[in-house]
Amino acid sequence: MIDNVILGILMEGPQTGYGLKSIIEQSVGFFYSASYGSLYPALKRLAEQGAISLLESDGSKNKKLYALEPSGRERFLEWLGEPLTRSRNEHLLKFFFYDYLAEPLRGERLAGFHAVLREELGRLAAVKQIVDKETEELENPENYRFRLSVLTYGFRYLEMAERWLGDLRSKETGKHHHAGQGPAAEENKDE
Amino acid sequence: MIDNVILGILMEGPQTGYGLKSIIEQSVGFFYSASYGSLYPALKRLAEQGAISLLESDGSKNKKLYALEPSGRERFLEWLGEPLTRSRNEHLLKFFFYDYLAEPLRGERLAGFHAVLREELGRLAAVKQIVDKETEELENPENYRFRLSVLTYGFRYLEMAERWLGDLRSKETGKHHHAGQGPAAEENKDE
DNA sequence: GTACGCATGTAACTTGTTACATGATTCG
């Protein structure tokens, strides 16, 4: 996975490992993250395979600029052309079992997550505004259609999640029965 | 991760490794999957740690029923009580780079993914209907609130994704310029 | 001159997948 992210970012021009990391955080950080522990070994590997190459020309000695080679570009485009698949949404796993979580904590967690969603929604909205403005000044915005649409996706996704959580929490209101046993519980039918 | 899934399912009663796998597929299969290669070693590990135990009582010799132990239950509930986090949505990664994918293939891939989404939407709708009906016959549906809401989440998620993809594809219609260069392309401004 | 951000890297570990290998049970 990280190989393709690296190659994809190098499509726009040479970068250092450190630079790649910060670009990843800024651009696809919403749904993907990389650590140096995977980044640097990946760069080494890709260079050995000839997919990327080390540029010497830079002034600094401690900086390594990598550039995309034709074989790397080919490899990236091949990956890109494979059929799309949905990936796992592991955070739903916890929700699935949430009937088992006892009540004071459960409500807190839901509220906390709700806050996170709203915060991210706000941040994404800000980013979207900036990006949309920058896009206007571009001569060929058509070339960025998918990049932009991923932003839209992120936005709609958060909206959907926020709404869903809102609905879920509003059903809860005022019902402070002591839950906590969940599906398997045949006992405690009081209240 | 798989440890907690196993413990969570065992909350409802003893199961075999094989049984766990099929329950996982049927229940959380929409957003999580496990292979035997991780399942069986996990069962072994959990048993060694005393989180689960092997039941002898079963007739078959080749079947191993595992049951949740108190320490396993505790461990599961502790995990469950940790704050919620959003996980990665790696399939968006490909979309992010889709400006680079050349046109005949790109359209095909989008259409293919669209078909997958609609198919899953149909399947989930069917599941939801069955589950909703089953829920009516339950004495305490409140105990399944979160399990059910995850279904709703899946449904809304697919709806959102399907709508997003629909919007994206409709913008495309009739514009068969030869794309393929994407963001980095300063050339080919014809058409 | 020192603190902070830029910059690179490795080793141990974690978690999971794929492919293989094998045997029991059940149903037609």
Place this chain on the structure above:
DNA sequence: CGAATCATGTAACAAGTTACATGCGTAC
């Protein structure tokens, strides 16, 4: 009695994280 499905397991590999270790550049 043969095929499908139930059922368990391992070995090799893949991909990544965390924690550690180090050094350069520069702005105050």
